[in-house]
Amino acid sequence: MVTSSAPGKVYLFGEHAVVYGEPAVPCAIERRVHVTATEIDEGLRIHANDLQLDGFTVEYSGDGESHPDVDVAESLVEAGMGYVNEAVAQARDAADAPGAGFEISVEGDIPLGAGLGSSAALVVAAIDAATRELGVGLSASEIADRAYQVEHAVQDGQASRADTFCSAMGGAVRVEGDDCRRLDGIDTLPFVIGYDGGAGDTGELVAGVRDLRGRYDFAADTVTAIGDIVREGESVLVTGDYERLGELMDFNHGLLSALGVSSRSLDSMVWAARDADAHGAKLTGAGGGGCIVALDETDDALTALKYTPGCEDVFRAGLDTDGVRQE
Ligand SMILES: Nc1ncnc2c1ncn2[C@@H]1O[C@H](COP(=O)(O)OP(=O)(O)OP(=O)(O)O)[C@@H](O)[C@H]1O
Ligand SMILES: C[C@@](O)(CCO)CC(=O)[O-]
Ligand SMILES: [Mg+2]
Structure with a gap:
């Protein structure tokens, strides 16, 4: 066994x-x-x-x-x-x-x-x-x-x-x-996760973006702009500048929202974290429902999310430097 x-x-x-x-x-x-x-x-x-x-x-x-x-x-x-x-x-x-x-x-x-x-x-x-x-x-x-x-x-x-x-x-x-x-060299990141208790259908959400991207050049440009954020973000990541990382996360969430993969509850959790002065917040994964991730080393976003309608669970999740392992 x-x-x-x-x-x-x-x-x-x-x-x-x-x-x-x-x-x-x-x-x-x-x-x-x-x-x-x-x-x-x-x-x-x-x-x-x-x-x-x-x-x-x-x-x-x-x-x-x-x-x-x-x-x-x-x-x-x-x-x-x-x-x-x-x-x-x-x-x-x-x-x-x-x-x-x-x-x-x-x-x-x-x-x-x-x-x-x-x-x-x-x-x-x-x-x-x-x-x-x-x-x-x-x-x-x-x-x-x-x-x-x-x-x-x-x-x-x-x-x-x-x-x-x-x-x-x-x-x-x-x-x-x-x-x-x-x-x-990236050992720690102060992630706070808010969960709305729901789920998104990854296949459907990916298909929705594919459709938009096919119909509108500006949707294709939005996808490219997300790539630009990643290229900028990876150079910021090595500096450990959470303020700029957070700014880029906010931008990334805005573009995902424009592509139609956010939701009311994801947006309200993102705004709750931002209002509590998290460095930044965005949905994570396919979207449609599920989780957001905020960057915050204080307990403020954690506390704010606890009292946010639509947020069912909130927890801190540290970066795990271990991948697959035998137990
Ligand atoms: N603990 C588990 N026990 C049984 N099945 C699981 C478990 N964890 C994941 N699964 C399987 O994975 C599916 C969820 O995968 P899906 O890709 O839809 O979501 P996700 O991987 O949690 O999120 P995302 O891909 O957006 O990051 C479940 O429906 C189930 O089939
Ligand atoms: C939406 C997506 O980019 C992430 C889902 O976790 C799909 C994928 O990369 O397979
Ligand atoms: Mg999955």
Whole structure:
């Protein structure tokens, strides 16, 4: 039995634009998904207590047998389990063990579908745990690459390498197309996260931006301008100037808003953080609902968000310099 964990992430800058080849800077945070893999004779059994579909906790046997605890459409369960199914397929491939059976247990403290990269953390940890269980040790970058193939497949081709690379490597990273690297020397960033309790549909939101970008040159220019913010931001990041980083985060949020991926609750959390004198605040991830990230080393934004209508949870999440690891 092997347990591995991998971190979630926030985007300091660059989500959505990264899908069109602009650079992005995601940062791993101290919230993780833990996956335990145990080799069994055949098939795949998954325990995922954090995942609720129509109010039912999921216990799933991927070998075609319906499990009695599940009373929702099998197709819904299949969709929910797609990440684990594909991660296990990658592990079987890496170990050259196509028939290996697994029992997989998943638990984490990253809200699902909220822009904090729970899917990437799940896939990265699952590939690591399942390959180690089969006696194969992949490097973090090999895991990142296989995890990207999984996100790409499950999300119908709508995925960048950003979430999976960041989760596998930890720390602050820079992703531009296939060029992925860790940004050295960034050990701490004062992230405060506000969560509206909701979720956005990543595929739909990415498709919406793609449509706008196709219809209006100024929408395409907006995507390029986000890339410009990232290029500016990465040079500011090494100076540790939070005031300017925050200013660029605010700008980035404005452009994401213009692209139609913010929401009333995300905007109101962003404004609550700014009113409390955070250096800056923006939505993180695909948007539509979920989380914002503010930069604030005081407790002011944290306190303000606690009392902001529409903000269900608020927490500090330090930069996690560790990526995937065996527990
Ligand atoms: N702890 C978990 N247990 C079971 N499934 C999980 C868990 N964490 C993530 N998942 C899977 O990942 C899906 C959420 O992935 P999705 O990409 O929509 O959101 P996210 O990764 O949290 O946010 P984003 O991609 O915007 O950063 C869940 O619906 C589920 O299938
Ligand atoms: C919206 C997006 O840029 C980030 C989602 O966390 C999509 C992706 O990069 O795969
Ligand atoms: Mg995801």
